[in-house]
Amino acid sequence: xxxxxxxxxxxxxxxxxxxxxxxxxxxxxxxxxxxxxxxxxxxxxxxxxxxxxxxxxxxxxxxxxxxxxxxxxxxxxxxxxxxxxxxxxxxxxxxxxxxxxxxxxxxxxxxxxxxxxxxxxxxxxxxxxxxxxxxxxxxxxxxxxxxxxxxxxxxxxxxxxxxxxxxxxxxxxxxxxxxxxxxxxxxxxxxxxxxxxxxxxxxxxxxxxxxxxxxxxxxxxxxxxxxxxxxxxxxxxxxxxxxxxxxxxxxxxxxxxxxxxxxxxxxxxxxxxxxxxxxxxxxxxxxxxxxxxxxxxxxxxxxxxxxxxxxxxxxxxxxxxxxxxxxxxxxxxxxxxxxxxxxxxxxxxxxxxxxxxxxxxxxxxxxxxxxxxxxxxxxxxxxxxxxxxxxxxxxxxxxxxx
Numbered sequence: 001x002x003x004x005x006x007x008x009x010x011x012x013x014x015x016x017x018x019x020x021x022x023x024x025x026x027x028x029x030x031x032x033x034x035x036x037x038x039x040x041x042x043x044x045x046x047x048x049x050x051x052x053x054x055x056x057x058x059x060x061x062x063x064x065x066x067x068x069x070x071x072x073x074x075x076x077x078x079x080x081x082x083x084x085x086x087x088x089x090x091x092x093x094x095x096x097x098x099x100x101x102x103x104x105x106x107x108x109x110x111x112x113x114x115x116x117x118x119x120x121x122x123x124x125x126x127x128x129x130x131x132x133x134x135x136x137x138x139x140x141x142x143x144x145x146x147x148x149x150x151x152x153x154x155x156x157x158x159x160x161x162x163x164x165x166x167x168x169x170x171x172x173x174x175x176x177x178x179x180x181x182x183x184x185x186x187x188x189x190x191x192x193x194x195x196x197x198x199x200x201x202x203x204x205x206x207x208x209x210x211x212x213x214x215x216x217x218x219x220x221x222x223x224x225x226x227x228x229x230x231x232x233x234x235x236x237x238x239x240x241x242x243x244x245x246x247x248x249x250x251x252x253x254x255x256x257x258x259x260x261x262x263x264x265x266x267x268x269x270x271x272x273x274x275x276x277x278x279x280x281x282x283x284x285x286x287x288x289x290x291x292x293x294x295x296x297x298x299x300x301x302x303x304x305x306x307x308x309x310x311x312x313x314x315x316x317x318x319x320x321x322x323x324x325x326x327x328x329x330x331x332x333x334x335x336x337x338x339x340x341x342x343x344x345x346x347x348x349x350x351x352x353x354x355x356x357x358x359x360x361x362x363x364x365x366x367x368x369x370x371x372x373x374x375x376x377x378x379x380x381x382x383x384x385x386x387x388x389x390x391x392x393x394x395x396x397x398x399x400x401x402x
Contacts, residue, residue, distance in 0.1 A: 016282030041289020065284030074251020090152035093321035126161035126348035310373035349374035
């Protein structure tokens with residue numbers, strides 16, 4: 001058997017631990033942990049210090065970490081929010097985002113800055129639901145109209161971008177119509193599995209056994225979820241779609257089927273968060289930093305200039321459509337907050353650019369510039385949004401007192 005070294009994995013885990021500990025020690029620094037993990041990965045990786053690299057153990061666990069990143073994003077999907085006027089307004093904003101993304105992609109392609117306008121357009125449409133929800137909770141507006149609109153818009157952006165990426169940029173060489181047929185087959189299979197899980201959960205004997213084993217060494221619920229994630233990823237792969245779609249849908253299925261989970265078995269979500277955010281997800285982000293091609297970004301001035309270009313593009317494509325929320329919100333500042341949060345994107349950009357480089361749709365330099373823009377969006381936009389939201393609350397309090 002080949003000898004495996006765990007030195008690089010140990011460094012990745014040390015970075016993951018140290019990054020979050022440092023942020024915990026300095027609570028005034030409102031820096032998303034994922035941003036710091038990627039930045040430290042860049043600093044310690046081949047691009048700067050060269051102390052760590054992505055070897056086989058890191059590569060495998062990073063891939064599983066990507067799967068769990070998307071699974072947990074799907075788990076945040078709350079279909080119950082997508083209805084009525086909320087859905088209509090969020091869908092209108094998403095439609096405007098798609099139009100702006102298409103125009104931006106064509107413009108960037110016409111100027112020679114990128115090669116694949118479609119991939120860039122799809123990537124610009126995504127919003128990091130996993131980053132937006134914590135910010136909305138921190139700002140205290142998660143359950144208000146502002147938070148509901150932002151989360152609904154982010155949900156549509158994440159879900160739509162993942163489906164589009166899977167359909168348009170699968171490694172499978174089938175035609176578009178064949179991929180669409182495979183997507184339909186995939187959806188049918190997912191619906192069947194979800195139905196089986198729901199019916200099985202209603203069987204008293206099965207439900208009783210699962211409840212009895214849930215908090216023992218069997219950890220039956222957790223085992224079932226991991227099986228579901230891997231199975232859905234495999235199903236997506238076998239139907240010619242990107243495995244990321246399977247992982248995301250697995251989270252959406254678990255979240256939908258287990259709607260009362262937080263009340264009936266609250267430890268279940270905590271366990272999933274512990275596996276994901278405590279172990280696998282940080283390895284994915286640290287390894288993304290290690291893989292970051294800083295040389296490709298810095299070698300060409302035009303490539304480096306793409307960072308602010310992509311950052312502005314994110315703000316235009318996902319931020320500008322927030323103007324349609326004005327009729328639903330109390331003030332223009334709420335619209336600004338919604339715009340900034342919807343323009344926050346990082347995990348999907350990292351995923352999409354990795355796929356783009358693998359299939360030859362993006363150069364290493366353009367991918368690095370896009371990730372750099374995603375880092376800046378996660379670093380700047382949520383912090384500014386929280387500041388604007390706080391000022392808005394202060395103004396409303398002064399108005400009430402007056």
